[in-house]
């Protein structure tokens with residue numbers, strides 16, 4: 001569905017992506033992990049067209065994504081880190097933001113309430129403002145917005161950041177259910193290994209601008225890669241021996 005080949009991107013002489021090859025197949029949930037500053041967000045921004053790569057290709061359904069950007073974005077949903085809700089809009093308008101012009105107020109509001117129910121939020125939440133919600137509720141509202149237009153592709157950017165372990169586990173489980181239920185393809189970027197195990201079918205480890213290891217989540221624990229094993233177990237290495245980030 002999405003093929004990334006030889007993706008390269010530098011900022012001011014610093015090469016952040018250095019030939020990234022990655023595939024996302026139809027209906028698959030791919031999780032991208034990697035140390036801080038390894039280019040996970042830059043990779044997502046390149047796919048979204050918010051950054052222009054220096055070299056490489058991004059294909060969607062076999063053709064350059066750049067030539068079908070509008071169609072791609074139409075069938076795309078995203079859960080932003082910290083949910084990124086508009087503070088001045090009630091929750092239902094946040095959820096139905098993209099659909100309001102097309103559906104009109106009444107249908108858009110009804111759809112928002114339906115999506116809020118799907119993520120475990122009561123109808124009364126629809127008329128609250130983001131500041132009135134807890135972090136976990138905001139994350140759920142962001143998730144409702146991500147799925148409002150029944151996307152074919154969903155990106156989850158650090159979905160559990162800022163949540164306690166119990167709320168994080170609930171969000172992970174909800175994301176997995178939604179991905180299974182909708183059949184959408186998903187890319188998640190995270191540092192949270194619990195998210196990897198809960199959400200992912202496949203995992204790709206970015207290191208020094210390249211995909212250092214990729215495979216099924218079930219193979220990850222037994223993979224012969226020291227850095228991956230350090231990453232999984234949260235083990236620190238002696239100074240000078242860790243990969244650059």
Ligand SMILES: Nc1ncnc2c1ncn2[C@@H]1O[C@H](COP(=O)(O)OP(=O)(O)OP(=O)(O)O)[C@@H](O)[C@H]1O
Nearest residue numbers: 011012016034035036037038039040041042043245
């Ligand atoms: N617009 C930009 N201009 C200059 N440098 C940038 C820009 N965007 C990203 N970078 C640099 O690219 C590197 C990778 O950043 P990126 O945000 O993709 O990392 P990340 O893997 O998502 O990190 P984290 O896990 O900490 O969020 C960083 O060194 C960052 O400073």
